[in-house]
Amino acid sequence: MLRAPVIAGNWKLNHGPSATTEFFESLIPRLPEEIRGTVAVFPPSVSLSAAKRALAGAGIRLGVQNLYWEPSGAFTGEISPALAMDAGATLALVGHSERRHLFGETDREAARKAWAAIEAGLTVVFCVGETLEERDAGRAFEVVERQFEALVGEDGPPSPEALAVAYEPVWAIGTGRTASPADATDMHRHIHSLLSRHYGAGNAGLVPILYGGSVKPENAAELLAAPGVDGLLIGGASLDPVSFAAICGMA
Ligand code: PGA
Numbered sequence: 356m357l358r359a360p361v362i363a364g365n366w367k368l369n370h371g372p373s374a375t376t377e378f379f380e381s382l383i384p385r386l387p388e389e390i391r392g393t394v395a396v397f398p399p400s401v402s403l404s405a406a407k408r409a410l411a412g413a414g415i416r417l418g419v420q421n422l423y424w425e426p427s428g429a430f431t432g433e434i435s436p437a438l439a440m441d442a443g444a445t446l447a448l449v450g451h452s453e454r455r456h457l458f459g460e461t462d463r464e465a466a467r468k469a470w471a472a473i474e475a476g477l478t479v480v481f482c483v484g485e486t487l488e489e490r491d492a493g494r495a496f497e498v499v500e501r502q503f504e505a506l507v508g509e510d511g512p513p514s515p516e517a518l519a520v521a522y523e524p525v526w527a528i529g530t531g532r533t534a535s536p537a538d539a540t541d542m543h544r545h546i547h548s549l550l551s552r553h554y555g556a557g558n559a560g561l562v563p564i565l566y567g568g569s570v571k572p573e574n575a576a577e578l579l580a581a582p583g584v585d586g587l588l589i590g591g592a593s594l595d596p597v598s599f600a601a602i603c604g605m606a
Contacts (some may be wrong), residue, residue, distance in 0.1 A: 362606050363395040365590050365593065368399060378409075385600035393586075399420065416450050418446030420451065421473070422434055444478060445477060448479075448521075458575075484522055486525045515550075520563075521567050524597055527568025543585075565587055566581075575589075
């Protein structure tokens with residue numbers, strides 16, 4: 356389970372094993388011990404073992420950015436939940452918009468990945484979010500609902516303790532354009548109502564809802580203060596230990 360307010364860094368295709376070691380050597384002394392349990396980092400999978408070594412029990416959570424649903428076999432280039440866990444991951448990011456839009460991952464594939472990760476014992480940060488075109492067409496709520504409902508499928512939702520949802524409007528990722536705190540609140544309330552539909556009002560609160568998209572030290576505090584925002588998923592600004600630590604200190 357992820358403890359809110361969650362501050363998660365998604366490094367994307369950055370920081371190999373050496374840069375990962377340097378990053379954590381710089382980050383750890385900047386983070387007071389009591390907040391380390393709410394911090395998570397998603398390095399490239401080749402850097403997980405280096406991250407685990409550098410963290411040496413510091414309490415920061417590690418996750419993979421992507422995985423495949425099969426446990427093993429002839430799937431060149433893929434990694435399974437079990438391999439990710441062996442390398443140090445306790446979390447998995449699933450359905451990131453770059454996976455969906457650059458690599459053609461479908462709602463169903465994202466859902467299969469999420470279920471395989473959860474069944475193996477990982478906690479999943481499941482990403483949802485609309486494109487600019489979809490927002491302008493007034494379809495943002497519908498798109499996010501479709502993405503989330505694919506995860507629920509016909510068999511019902513996963514355990515709430517094994518899940519966090521990240522709302523990442525595609526138009527705000529890496530663009531410098533952030534959703535306003537009010538935009539984030541509107542969508543987070545919508546996601547909360549989807550969660551309540553399946554978990555009931557009480558248990559829905561066990562699933563943290565993170566906001567992501569051009570979060571920086573300059574706008575993190577107001578986004579964290581927005582009602583319904585239980586944490587942040589940070590790309591670019593998580594690559595530098597100084598700015599990432601600054602954001603972690605605001606939670
Ligand atoms: P960004 O990326 O903070 O660089 O916009 C966020 C993400 O894609 O998770």
